[in-house]
Amino acid sequence: MKIDRIIPAVIAASSILLFGCPPKESGGGGAASGEIVIGHLASMTGGQATFGQQTDQGIRLALEEINAAGGVKGRMIRIITEDTQSKQEEAATAVSKLISRDNVTAILGEIASSNSLAAGPIAQQNKIPMVSPGSTNPAVTEKGDYIFRICFIDPYQGEALAKYVANDMKLTRAAILRDVKSDYSMGLADFFKNTFTQLGGTIVADSSYAGGDSDFKSQLTTIKSQKPELIFVPGYYTEIGQIAVQARDLGITVPLVGGDGWESPKLIEIGGKALEGCFYSNHYHVDDPSPAVHQFVASYEKKYGAKPDAMAALGYDSMKFLAAAMERAANLEGPTLRDEIAKTADFQGVTGTITLGPDRNPLNKKLVVLEIKDGNLVLRATVDPAAGAALAVTESAPATGTETTTAK
Amino acid sequence: MDSFLQNLINGIGIGSIYALIALGYTMVYGILKLINFAHSDVFMVGAFMGYYGARIFSKLMYGSSVVEPGWTLFLLVLAFSVACCGVLGYLNERIAYRPLRNAPRIASLITAIGLSFLFEYGGQMVFGPDPKFFPQLLEKKQIEFFGTSITSHLVIVLVVALVFMGILQYIVYGTKFGRAMRAVSHNYETASLMGIPTDRVISITFVIGSMLAAVGGVLYGLSYSKIDPLMGIMLGLKAFVAAVLGGIGNVPGAVIGGLVIGIVESFAGASALSTYKDAIAFVILILILLFRPSGIFGKHQAEKV
Amino acid sequence: MRNWLVRDVLGITVISAILIGLSYLLGWLPIPGMAYYNRVIVTIGINIILAVSLNIINGHAGQFSMGHAGFMAVGAYTSAYLTYFHFQPFLATMKEGPAQFAMQQVLFLAALLAGGGIAALAGWLVGLPSLRLRGDYLAIVTLGFGEIIRVLILNIDKIGGARGLAGVPAFANFFWVYLFVCIVVIVSWRLIRSQVGRAFLAVREDEIAAEAMGVNTTHYKVQAFVIGSFFAGIAGGLLGHYLVYLNPGMFQFTKSFEAIVMVVLGGMGSISGAVLAAVILSVALEALRFVKEAFGLTADPRMVIYAIVLILLMRLRPQGVLGNREIGSFFRRRNGRSE
Secondary structure, X not given: OOHHHHHHHHHHHHHHHHHHOOOOOOOOOOOOOOOEEEEEEEOOOOOOHHHHHHHHHHHHHHHHHHHHOOOEOOEOEEEEEEEOOOOHHHHHHHHHHHHHOOOOOEEEEOOOHHHHHHHHHHHHHOOOOXXXXXXXXXXXXXXXXXXXXXXXXXXXXXXXXXXXXXXXXXXXXXXXXXXXXXXXXXXXXXHHHHHHHHOOOEEEEEEEEOOOOOOOHHHHHHHHHOOOOEEEOOOOHHHHHHHHHHHHHOOOOOOEEEOHHHOOHHHXXXXXXXXXXXXXXXXXXXXXXXXXXXXXXXXXXXXXXXXXXXXXXXXXXXXXXXXXXXXXXXXXXXXXXXXHHHOOOOEEEOOEEEOEOOOOOEOOOOEEEEEEEOOEEEEEEEEOHHHOOOOOOOOOOOOOOOOOOOOO | OHHHHXXXXXXXXXXXXXXXXXXXXXXXXXXXXXXXXXXXXXHHHHHHHHHHHHHHHHHHHHOOOOOOOOHHHHHXXXXXXXXXXXXXXXXXXXXXXXXXXXXXXXXXXXXXXXXXXXXXXXXXXXOOOOOEEOOOOOOOOEEEEOOEEEEHHHHHHHHHHXXXXXXXXXXXXXXXXXXXXXXXXXXXXXHHHOOOOHHHHHHHHHHHHHHHHHHHHHHXXXXXXXXXXXXXXXXXXXXXXHHHHHOOOOHHHHHHHHHHHHHHHHHHHHOHHHHHHHHHHHHHHHHHHHHOOOOOOOOOOOOOO | OOHHHHHXXXXXXXXXXXXXXXXXXXXXXXXXXXXXXXXXXXXXXXXXXXXXXXXXXXXXXXXXXXXXXXXXXXXXXXXXXXXXXXXXXXXXXXXXXXXXXXXXXXXXXXXXXXXXXXXXXXXXXXXXXXXXXXXXXXXXXXXHHHHHHHHHHHOOHXXXXXXXXXXXXXXXXXXXXXXXXHHHHHHHHHHHOOHHHHHHHHHHHOHHHHXXXXXXXXXXXXXXXXXXXXXXXXXXXXXXXXXXXXXXXXHOHHHHHHHHHHHHHHOOOOHHHHHHHHHHHHHHHHHOHHHHHHHOXXXXXXXXXXXXXXXXXXXXXXXXXXXXXXXXXXXXXXXXXHO
16 A cells, blocks of 8 residues: 555544544533533543443443433433543543533543543633542642542541541551552552551551552561551552452461452452451442442442442442432533532432532541451441541441451 | 561562563564564463463363362463463464564564554453452462461462473473574574574464463462453563563573562562662663673674674 | 854744744634644644654664653653742732733743753763663663653652642643744754764664764764753643643653654654654544444443554554655655656
8 A cells, every 4th residue: 555545544534533523412511402411531441441441330320320210300311431541641631522522511530530630620621510439639629619529538538547447446556558659549548647646556667569560578578577467558459459368478467458449349359368357448338238229239230240349339429419410400501510519418329428518528428447257348337427526436346456466 | 587588589489470471572582683562461361361261161170160279270271371372472473573574673663562552452342451360270378488488379380480491491402493593583584594484483482482471471360369451561561671681582581580670679679669669670670781781691792884 | 143043043933923823713713622622732742742852862863762751751840840839839929911921931931941951861861871782772771761760750759759740830832832843843854954963864874884984973872862852851841731730650651652653653763754643643542532432332442443553554654654754755756756
């Protein structure tokens, strides 16, 4: 093939795709009829694809239910999922496409805080509300008053865990193993460290790994020599299973403790017996008998053939949360919708009751501590700041402290 | 002292995986002067073939896809994965690289990057992006040894890796084919003039390299129990660094390079430098190359006009 | 003052005026989705700067660098550090108005140049080992430097570490990006026609022969690194101030690969080829977004298609789209034939 035929062909084909496809006529933005278009910004490929795809599944399940129930204001909702490839530049371009070309009414996403930080300013500038299901870095919602989140933030979770470990379990020696590549892990580790030391605990070792690593034995060897009573590993489930297995291989018996990044059916599959006695904080408990959770888990399993993880649940909630605000709003113009979202109070989601505070973060969101026992998740404690005390342990496990074999 | 020994053993464990991948890099480089970036993704495919192979063979042998640990199963799975990757390696060479034999070297490099993207993103589509649990093909036992803890898997990884390195060493230096390989690596054109079927030699080199990657993949799955489509990126990069460190194109060099990187990383990870762990391999590489520009065992070739 | 310098400075002034006009036009065009297209256009511009600057090192001087993302990161973080911690607070003390606007532009330019300067310094440091290393050894060392830089940034808490640096002021825009696109193309063009450029080519074609002819190969290799990384630093600075966010993860070695792919696909050593390839690849990657929509797929196949296209293009055109020639030569040849 001659080059002077290839180039025009490639350029022509690309431009037809890019400029030729007219955006579908939709009632996005402020229009009063037609379908409502919502953009979902997610890492569908690349390093964080597993999180993005789970969130998307949760969102689409919620979408089905909403549309089956007649949609919002009698109008159907359509989701456009745009891939961010787990890259910040792509997140910015993708959000810009959703807003200016697809005229979306609102945006759901991103899971990763770094991508939300890149996309947020653009949503803010265009006055399109953006609801992040899972960005826990406090800076995300500080970027502007159009940016919301429905998950708890790093300081909240880190403090709650530190208090639980220090006050309720009476442990004083903790080691930290953090993911240096992940802002989520770094943030959570820092806040845990601060609170834990304030409460009189000692951090005996503070090691790190890089997300995607597979060998953690050297860090664990150092940690073992410091004889901690627990190891705080605020990473994602993708690494936790391996860390637990390797820790047990090295003869470490103390529990590993983590945050909501652990939540996934894959966690126990990979970690297996090594995770016995370990616990983590989460938004909800998959086996929670409450009807909302039960129904969500059942329909998710029916649709996708697997149990949902935290991302799926947060995605599901974010869609329902947004739909509720849209239903309440007088119209779907950005500013009106924004005000309505900001007013959200006592929204009953799968992951807890959401009331937004003045900084657009959920206030006093319930947090559960789950323990892995005999290959199952057992509710160990419920932390409900709304109940008054900073930490109310409603169902504290009697086994508190049983795993602290090296305590001296 | 205990943790010194423990770190050393940890390092040898990961180092032997690096070494197995590095062998594939070094062989292809030696013969084609091509950095085959897709090699680490063949390693990933090898691990996934082990994952699916374990299910298939369990189904055939025991009638259920729940994997029962056992040596027969392990060897079957290993053979299956090795065979699949051998075919994949052959196809890679035949379809992607051979047409570029006379093209500039850089074109093959870009093709390698393209293949690498294809396997990574294709893997995310076919296998799914979520990590998979690699079934326990062999029972794991703990061995206490001078106050350190060793798993039986580590020993198996070491033994299997050594066996395959030995086989490779024999092929390269002890067989007629190996002589042909070395001849092609030394001078492609002269070798073809001497009647060596260069294309076939190159194909077989790719096949052997890919088979070693498959062995690495299965052993990795066995000892680290988690696999995902992007697992080859960082491991492959480190393995490549190991190959360069040892002197690229040199078989024992790749093994030593892999072990050096593994051990140094292990000690770095255990120290206060653990946040810099990813950079350590490169720092070592740069330091060594500054003093030995062709790697530890690489022969310095005088350039001719 | 040399004649060509005066001409280039004049040229850049004219170009600036045109760019300002164009940026108003682009902002005004009433096309649905224009904001998105604008973003794509600016991204293309940044990619062009990357590709053309890498082409100086890889294409012209023949030194195979795989660490371009590292230099980019140095430039991005240096300039963002200056604007975020120093210039923005200073600007905030000024009264709003034309004076503040002008000051902002001047300071932004200064920050970009500083970023480029520090990146050039890094390039010099990396260029030094190339005294001893050749070919693929050099490639892997530059790759290593890139990764080391990324890990270092990950460990500096002042500039955000793993959290990234959020709130970089939004100073970059179409005008600044394309101004530097023009500058890098002109510099590259002038360079290759200068004595320095000829020395680059001599080093690329045959290092030993060049040495024998009295070319100080070491000097020129390092010089290529310094110039290339300067512009990579500028590209990084522009990216940071356009995205208003920086994260070490943005500068992984895959980013360097992207730049290499552009240079090779365009044709090593061809400036117009690098520009063309940057445009084609960036547009193609965006256009592939619509494949999923058009076919209603759930999984996103665009990266797989991208990879296949890359392999096929290399197979059909191993020497790159333009080979090592410039785009003009194709038209000239064709005219010649028709006569």
